[in-house]
Amino acid sequence: MAKRVLAVDDSATVRASVRMVLEQAGYEVELAADGEDALKKIDMAAERFHLLITDLNMPRLDGIGLIRAVRSNPAYRFTPILMLTTESQAEKKEEGKRAGATGWIVKPFQPEQLIAVIRKVVKI
């Protein structure tokens, strides 16, 4: 069964990119436009997501806020969460790490690279 991924980004073009790359690689992809939207998708999902990919800077609820909220849900305590952002400052990464992020990818990404990272963090 295909692994389920929730990709969260306020940019439509990034959402489209991630969706194309992941679907091409055989993942089942759900999209959300910001942290709050993502939390709704998580609550409403019939099945648990195997991976979350999120941007950092988003309206309403940002990536760090989303990770904190997700980690407080026992079902998602160990679910890998990747940050996919243009931010590359060490302090931001540290904040993401403390919040519970699994990894940090600085945009722009290479499709093969994104898939390689996902395969590393999502156990098959």
Place this chain on the structure above:
Amino acid sequence: MLVAIACFCLGFVAGIGFVLLYRRKKHEMGKEDTSGEEPGAPGRPDVATEEDVIKVNPAEAREFFTTFRDALSLVESVIGEAHREAGEAGERWAAAVGEMVERANAGLRRLQKTIGELASGQETGSAGLVDEARRTARALVDSSRSAVAEFIASGDSYLEMMQGIQADRFRSIAERIRGILRQTNLVAINAEIEAAHLGEMGCGLGVIAGEVMKLSGMIGDSVKAIDETAGMVEEKLRQFASEISAKAENAAHLCEDSDRLLGEYLAQLEVRTGDIVAGLKGSGEEIDSILESLGKIVDALQFQDISYQKIRNALSILQDVRSELDGVLDNLNKGGMKAVDRRLFEGFKRKYTMRAERLHHELTTGQKCLDERRVGRVYEELGENVELF
């Protein structure tokens, strides 16, 4: 064009600063001739070294900052509009790309399934299945062709929008800024200063003009950098779009070739089913090559996102500076303020410098990303932009 606007603003402020400094110098020389006081003696309007307060005529300062703020607001409104349009155009483009890939994928899946069944030999010779394969392949060809056309059209409109941001939009805004500056009636300000014989008030305004001139210079540098980056990103996008358009055109030709090939094989239906299967496989592989351009499409979409973010960052900085100017005006308006604390200007400068540094960082990282061609680079292992905790 942004550079022209920046130069115009800079020239305007520099002109005022020059006039004021010239008048001040003339005034000082006149005082020296008549009073015989030593330079820097008590009573001399040397606010820069002797006082922590700059004395100004509130009405003149207000007009000065209002003009500056209005010019900035205009640029902000245009960039804001460009930001909104870039977002909408990006969404349309992304939707067109998504649609193109989704249709091609769906068609391919169906075609591959049918080909697999035909190739398995269990259904060899089944006219129904061959018909299904033909319908699927033709639907795929038609669908891909229309999706590619939509993609090309949306890409063109996006590029037109980007060109518009760089040309007409800013040309018209420059005209509007000139109009505002005319309204502020600079001649009247100079006349007032002349009438006041450039005492302490004139001196204070001269200092303010100097400070604003510096700020204007910094804004000018930032605007120039934004302009250069926008041009660079636009050029990169144009290259990608051109490349992808060529691929999409090629894909459309491949679809047509596949259609023709399929037709030829189907015409030989009575001859050999094996050939039909081989032909369908060939068509599938050719159409599959369309999706090989996925990496390029993803690159182009990400560059669109980078340019969108650069516009958003520039807008955010302009909003910050305008907000600071609003604060200055608010302070001037409160109780007919007759003195503006130097710290206000220094705070303003400090904040703006931070914004300018942030902008510089944004532009530098964007430039680095483009220079190193990180997009499309082959990474060893996971790449330098990945960190797993």
